[in-house]
Structures are given as C-alpha cells and as structure tokens.
Amino acid sequence: MTVDHDIPHNRLAARPPPQDVSLRPDTSPDSPLQPPSYAGRSIGQVCLSLAKMLVGKNKPAAPSTPETSITSAVLFVINHTILLQIFFLLSIYKSIQYLYRKVALKYLTLAYYPNKSPHVIRDDVNKLTKIPKNISCILNLKHEDDENGGIDGLINQISEIAAWSLSAGVPQLSIYEYTGLVNRNHAAYLPLLTKDLSKNLANYFGTASIPTYSIRxxxxxxxxxSAPGTTKVDLEITLLSRVDGKPTIVELTKTMSDLAINNELSVNDISIDLIDEELVELVGPEPDLVVCFAPYLDLQDYPPWHIRLSEIYWEQDNKDVNYAVFIRALKLYAHCKINVGK
Amino acid sequence: MSLFYLSWPLKQLWKAALSVKIFHYLVSLFKDGMIAVMRTGPVPKHIALIMDGNRRYAKTKQLPLEEGHSAGAESLVDVLNVCYKVGIEQVTVYAFSIENFNRPKQEVDTLFGLLRDKLRFLSQNEESFASQNKIIIRILGNRSMIPADILHDLEFVEAKTKDFDTKKVFNVCFPYTSRDEIAAAIRSVVEARKSEEITIDSLNASMYFGPNSPPLDILIRTSGHQRLSDFMLWQCNYNCTIEFVQTLWPDFGFYSITKILLKWSYYKALQLEEESFTGMKKNPTKHVSDILKLLPPPPPFASVNQR
Known part of the structure; x- marks a missing residue:
C-alpha cells in the first residue's frame, strides 16, 4: 500500500536511514496502530468474554507445585470465580462510566465550540494565566472506513489542531502519529496536507491574510x-513518528560509537547536555504539553527523551480530536505548578 | 483539600474500629482473600511508583517534614506487601531524583538518612520484611553522587539480599533520572566498542535495570501531577499503563493499589481473551501463499495451435 520512494537528504551524520521503520517485528509499519480492543467494547461482548473465560480452555492453570492437592485446586477455582464476578461487576460499572463520560464530553463539545473563529479561541485562552510554548499532539490513524479515518481524516485533524494552536497563540506544534503515514509518503501527502491546511486557515482567518506556517x-x-522566501513563520509544525523515538537514539549511539572508534569523541564527553543538544536538533524541542487524543493514556513509543517534564493530558473515553479536549488540556497546563526537583 | 478535612474524622473512626480485635481480624481476612483472588487472574510483572505528596501531607496535617516522609515509608511497606503477595516480580520506586539535590541540604540529609534506615530495617535480620519474603534489594542510579558513608551502607544491604533464590526484586532508584540512565547506557554501549551492530536491545541491556528485568506494566504517580518527572521514560512509553492518582502518597494504601491492580487485571484478561480468539482466526491465513502449490494438478492441456 505504501512504498517509500523518496531519496533521503542526509545532511546530518546521525540521521537514521529511512528503512528502519520495522524495528519492532510484531507490528508491521503499514498496519495502522489499533487501540487495544477493550476501548469501545459493548457490555454484551464483555459478558460473553467473561463467560468464555469461565468455561474456556485457556484460563490460567492452577499452580502446579508438587503439593498441589484437591483442596488447593478447588480453592483456585473458587477464587477465580470470585475474580470473574468482580470483573463482571467492573464491566457494568465501566459501561455506566463510559455513558457518563460520553454525555459529559458531548456537553463540553457544545459548551466549547470554536465556531471556526479565532476570536472565540483567543477569548478562551486569555482567561488562563499561562500557555505552553510547544504543544505536542498524539494522533491515531484510524481505519479508512471509520469516521475521520485514513489519510484524509489525519490531514483534517492536523489542519484543525494547527488552526487552534495559531488562534491560541502557541508558536510551536508537533504532531506525533505512530506509523508516520505522512512522513513516509511525504512526496504524495505533504502537498495534500499544505493544501488542506491553507484552506482551513483561510476558513478561520479569512483569505486576505492567511497566517504563515512551516512543516518540518x-x-x-x-x-x-507556506510562503516561499520567508523563514519567519507564525506556526512551526513538526511531524513525528515512531522512528523519531528510540530508533533515533539508537542511531545517535551508532554515530557516537563510530566517532569514538576513530578517536574523535571521548566517552567521557558524552553527557546529558551533548545528547540533548543532538536530539533537539534531530527531533525537535521538548514539548511543554502532550495532548493524547485517545480513550486511554498510551504514549505509543513517543520519543522518550522529550517527555521528561511535559504535562500529559488526555480525556477518558474520548476518541475524537475536538476543541473541548484541546482547551481543557491548556487549562490543565495553566494550573500546573512546575518545580524541577523541589 | 476540603475533601481531606471531610475524610479526617472518618479516618479516625476507622482507626478506632480497627483497634477492636475481631474487626481487625475480619479486615485482614478480607485483605488476604482479595489477594488470593487477584492471584488467580493476570498479574503484572513490573510496576513502578512515583511516591509524590509526602511534603504536602505533612503540610496539610501540620506535621514536621520528617513525619511526612516516614508516613510515606510506612505506606510503601503496605503497598510492597500487597504487590509481592499478589505475585508481582519487580517493584521499582523513585526514591530520590538527581534534581532533588536542589532541595535544602538539611532535607536532602534527612532523606538520605531515612532511606538508609528504612532499607536497613527492611533487610537487617531474619524476621525483617525483605529476608522473610526473600526479596532482592537493588540500588539503581548514579552511584557516583551518593556520599561515601551512605553508599557503604546501601551496598551492605544489597550484598545481604542479593543471594536469595527468588524472582522478587525491589528496585530503589537513588539518585536517578531517566536521562542520566539513557546517557549512561549510551556511554557503556560506546565504551564497549563492539563490532557487532548496535540495536535497541543493546541499549535496553545497558540500562540500569539490566537485560533480565521484565518490561514495565504499570507506572503509578500519586498526588495528581500529570507528568513523568524524568522517571523511567525509556521503559514506560510502550505498552505500559500510566496511572495518575489524586491521593497523596502517605494515604495510598491497600485499597488504592488493589483498585489499580484489579483494573489492569480486568483489561488484561479481556485483551488476552480477545487475542486468543483472533489468534485462532489468524493462524490459517499464514499459509495462504502456498495455496497454488497445494492444489491438485489440473487435467492435461488440449490446445489447437500449440502441439
């Protein structure tokens, strides 16, 4: 489906080669990352699974120590049954909670509606005491048949978030998408993205003066x-994917190892500051706020070096990229107290 | 904080009730029962704790700082007890961050002393917690930053417990930051100068946790901050449940940890069930490519123009 047919411009020595997307063998790079299956499960399915667990073959085996007697086996079955009863009650509780959260989210979506108007967003933001300089959003590539799914859905979501960030006055935005669909096929998808983004920004800000942006x-x-010739832009967008995380650190280690073998770098010179400097250049600056648009918190192999002090926000049971989640994340950030070590 | 004041008389009442012997017995019976029940389901292998909120606890109760920290240490013993009984192999705690050296010297000294005393208390003699439950204590972190006298004591504790024939490990991160860990791992990989290819596994193996540590399943941070504060960044960013809890650490006890473990176990059980279900479906599709060769041979050709 997706083929990497571009020539990488390796200007930096430590740049990882483009084919290293399949570092983890169990997940093929082409298959979109599916959220764990429990995310949107109906109560019927849960009951079925629980019932199957009770009668099925694949329940955990009783501890088979030499002194396994009938009593301990019976005790195990009793205890396991109690556990499944607890799970059953939990599943009912979770369903009610899910319903409650969905209603709450619906209410929030109505209460915070940006109406494609930057003034409304700026008004919301100006009630806050501080805003982050760098926001990072974790997006999920949905299946093409789903609402807002596939490449079109992803591009739509990126354009919306970019418009919100511009309206809120946040100058740097990084988008993390596990598979890196846009990144891998930038020759085909980057023009699509810029077209959609410019169109969306025109919707928000009017056609007379569309804000400038850069995509990295x-x-x-x-x-x-967006405007050729000017390097000073209103919004800097960075597109990240899994390869910018641990694989980049591995590549950096390789480069450093090569340099050390040629005696160009002493091992003692490898400090946190040096690595930080390199990784900021290779990946980007540390985000102040990470917003995860998923029903549960999963960092999905996000670059580990960069989430050191980032505030993390996600909305339980929310699957969509919507403004209510975005503004609530900014609210959380405004209330947080930053004190390194103290 | 209003919630805290509301819960205060309730807590007193609970304590008074516990002093009645029969009630205390019933409660501990219930706890043991819960642990036995949880053992029969999926159990995480490795959990990590950021024990935040000791100072705020002391402040809201108007106690001296030291009391807050020792209340935290008490609740740690409770939580460890539950974890190892349930069957968790490794528990990792963030005892002291490298950034904590920015705190006033007096507090740093108190923390060091407290940590040493508590670890000694855990492992000192035959009846103490670590010896009785056969738990290996490991000190992970940048050792060059620990004062010599404290390091000596800590190494003694490590040496005392390291020969236990067990999988139960208690990792104390002291003084630790994840960036320091990653930098140290890179340094050790570079220093090895091996000709073989450097992979993600060679970095994994060079982390303070070592190659044999199971992957992290749950990371818990108490007292409501929603950030990781430089703790186990490398380990927690894939396939790990991160829980941010509002409770202050000294109030985090049996019920809080049970709630989290049950929730994890519930989702894991459903996931395993689903995997076994879809796994059965997936297996036959593996041989799809061989279908053409597996077909029986067709009848002979009969063509007019090719003889």
Missing part, C-alpha cells in the same frame, strides 16, 4: 514554508 519532517530532513 525531522526524520527526512525536510522543511517546507
């Missing part, structure tokens, strides 16, 4: 500007 794909060393 650090892994491919690509940067495009």
């Amino acid at each position: 794909i650090p892994h491919k060393n690509i940067i495009t500007y």
Whole structure:
C-alpha cells in the first residue's frame, strides 16, 4: 500500500536511514496502530468474554507445585470465580462510566465550540494565566472506513489542531502519529496536507491574510514554508513518528560509537547536555504539553527523551480530536505548578 | 483539600474500629482473600511508583517534614506487601531524583538518612520484611553522587539480599533520572566498542535495570501531577499503563493499589481473551501463499495451435 520512494537528504551524520521503520517485528509499519480492543467494547461482548473465560480452555492453570492437592485446586477455582464476578461487576460499572463520560464530553463539545473563529479561541485562552510554548499532539490513524479515518481524516485533524494552536497563540506544534503515514509518503501527502491546511486557515482567518506556517519532517530532513522566501513563520509544525523515538537514539549511539572508534569523541564527553543538544536538533524541542487524543493514556513509543517534564493530558473515553479536549488540556497546563526537583 | 478535612474524622473512626480485635481480624481476612483472588487472574510483572505528596501531607496535617516522609515509608511497606503477595516480580520506586539535590541540604540529609534506615530495617535480620519474603534489594542510579558513608551502607544491604533464590526484586532508584540512565547506557554501549551492530536491545541491556528485568506494566504517580518527572521514560512509553492518582502518597494504601491492580487485571484478561480468539482466526491465513502449490494438478492441456 505504501512504498517509500523518496531519496533521503542526509545532511546530518546521525540521521537514521529511512528503512528502519520495522524495528519492532510484531507490528508491521503499514498496519495502522489499533487501540487495544477493550476501548469501545459493548457490555454484551464483555459478558460473553467473561463467560468464555469461565468455561474456556485457556484460563490460567492452577499452580502446579508438587503439593498441589484437591483442596488447593478447588480453592483456585473458587477464587477465580470470585475474580470473574468482580470483573463482571467492573464491566457494568465501566459501561455506566463510559455513558457518563460520553454525555459529559458531548456537553463540553457544545459548551466549547470554536465556531471556526479565532476570536472565540483567543477569548478562551486569555482567561488562563499561562500557555505552553510547544504543544505536542498524539494522533491515531484510524481505519479508512471509520469516521475521520485514513489519510484524509489525519490531514483534517492536523489542519484543525494547527488552526487552534495559531488562534491560541502557541508558536510551536508537533504532531506525533505512530506509523508516520505522512512522513513516509511525504512526496504524495505533504502537498495534500499544505493544501488542506491553507484552506482551513483561510476558513478561520479569512483569505486576505492567511497566517504563515512551516512543516518540518525531522526524520527526512525536510522543511517546507507556506510562503516561499520567508523563514519567519507564525506556526512551526513538526511531524513525528515512531522512528523519531528510540530508533533515533539508537542511531545517535551508532554515530557516537563510530566517532569514538576513530578517536574523535571521548566517552567521557558524552553527557546529558551533548545528547540533548543532538536530539533537539534531530527531533525537535521538548514539548511543554502532550495532548493524547485517545480513550486511554498510551504514549505509543513517543520519543522518550522529550517527555521528561511535559504535562500529559488526555480525556477518558474520548476518541475524537475536538476543541473541548484541546482547551481543557491548556487549562490543565495553566494550573500546573512546575518545580524541577523541589 | 476540603475533601481531606471531610475524610479526617472518618479516618479516625476507622482507626478506632480497627483497634477492636475481631474487626481487625475480619479486615485482614478480607485483605488476604482479595489477594488470593487477584492471584488467580493476570498479574503484572513490573510496576513502578512515583511516591509524590509526602511534603504536602505533612503540610496539610501540620506535621514536621520528617513525619511526612516516614508516613510515606510506612505506606510503601503496605503497598510492597500487597504487590509481592499478589505475585508481582519487580517493584521499582523513585526514591530520590538527581534534581532533588536542589532541595535544602538539611532535607536532602534527612532523606538520605531515612532511606538508609528504612532499607536497613527492611533487610537487617531474619524476621525483617525483605529476608522473610526473600526479596532482592537493588540500588539503581548514579552511584557516583551518593556520599561515601551512605553508599557503604546501601551496598551492605544489597550484598545481604542479593543471594536469595527468588524472582522478587525491589528496585530503589537513588539518585536517578531517566536521562542520566539513557546517557549512561549510551556511554557503556560506546565504551564497549563492539563490532557487532548496535540495536535497541543493546541499549535496553545497558540500562540500569539490566537485560533480565521484565518490561514495565504499570507506572503509578500519586498526588495528581500529570507528568513523568524524568522517571523511567525509556521503559514506560510502550505498552505500559500510566496511572495518575489524586491521593497523596502517605494515604495510598491497600485499597488504592488493589483498585489499580484489579483494573489492569480486568483489561488484561479481556485483551488476552480477545487475542486468543483472533489468534485462532489468524493462524490459517499464514499459509495462504502456498495455496497454488497445494492444489491438485489440473487435467492435461488440449490446445489447437500449440502441439
């Protein structure tokens, strides 16, 4: 489905090669990352699963120590049955909670409606005491048949978030998407993204003066500007994917190892500051706020070096990219107290 | 904080009730029962704790700082007890961050002393917690930053417990930050100068936790902050449940940890069931490519123009 047919512009020595997307063998890079199956499960399915667990073959075996006697086996069955009863009650509780949260989210979506108007967003933001300089959003690539799914859905979501960030006055935005669909096929999808983004920004800000932006794909060393010739933009967008996380640190280690073998780098010179400097150049700056648009918190292999002090926000049982979640994340950030070590 | 004041008389009442012997017995019977029940389901292998909120606890109760920290240590013993009984192999705690050296010297000294005393208390003699439950205590972190006298004592504690024939490990991160850990791992990989290819596994193996540590399943942070504060960044960013709890650490006890473990166990059980279900479906599709060769041979060709 997706083939990498571009030539990487390796300007930096430590740039990882483009084919290292399949570092973890169990997840093929082409298959979209599916959220764990429990996310949107109906109570009927849960009951069925629980019933199956009770009668099924694949329940955990009783401890088979030499002194296994009938009493301990019976005790195990009794205890396991109690556990499944607890799970059953939990599933009812979770369903009610899910319903409650969905209603609450619906209410919030109505209460915070941006109406494609930057003034409304700026008014909401101006009630806060502080805003982050760098926001990072974790997006999920949904199945093409789903609402807001596939590449079109993803591009739509990126354009919306970019418009909100601009309206809120946040100058840097990074988008993390596990598979890196846009990043891998930037020749085909980057023009689509810029077209959609410019159209959406025109919707928000009017056609007379569309805000300028730049899109950077650090892994491919690509940067495009909305207005050619100007490098000073209103919003810097960075597109990240799994390869910008641990694989980039591995590549950095390789480069450092090569340098050390050629005696160009002493081992004692490898400090946190040096690594930080390199990784900021290779991936981007540390985000102040990470917003996860998923029903539960899963960092999905997000670059580990960069989430050191980031506030993390997600809305339980929310699957959509909506403004209510975005503004609530900013609210959380405004209330948090930052004190390193103290 | 209003909630705290509301719960205060309730807590007193609970304590008074516990002093009645029969009630105390019933409660501990219930706890043991719960643990036995949880053992029969899926159990995480590795959990990590950020024990935040000791100072706020002391402040709201108007106690000296030291009391807050020792109340935290008490609740740690409670939580450890539950974890190892349920069958968790490794528990990791964030005892002291490298950034904590920014705190006033007096508090740093108190914390060091407290940690040493508590670890000694855990492992000192035959009846103490670590010896009785056969738990290996490991000190993970940048050792060059620990004052010599305290390091000596900590190494003694480590040496005392390291020969236990058990899978139960208690990791104390002291003084630790994840960035320091990653930097140290990179340094050790570079220093090895091996000709073989450097992979993600060689970095994994060079972390303070070592190659044999099971992957992290749950990371718990108490007292409501929704950030990781430089703790186990490398380990927690894939396939790990991160729980941010509002309770202050000294109030985090049996019920809080049970709630989290049950929730994890519930989702894991459903996931396993689903996997076994879809796994059965997936297996036959593996041989799809061989279908053409597996077909029986067709009848002979009969063509007009090719003889």
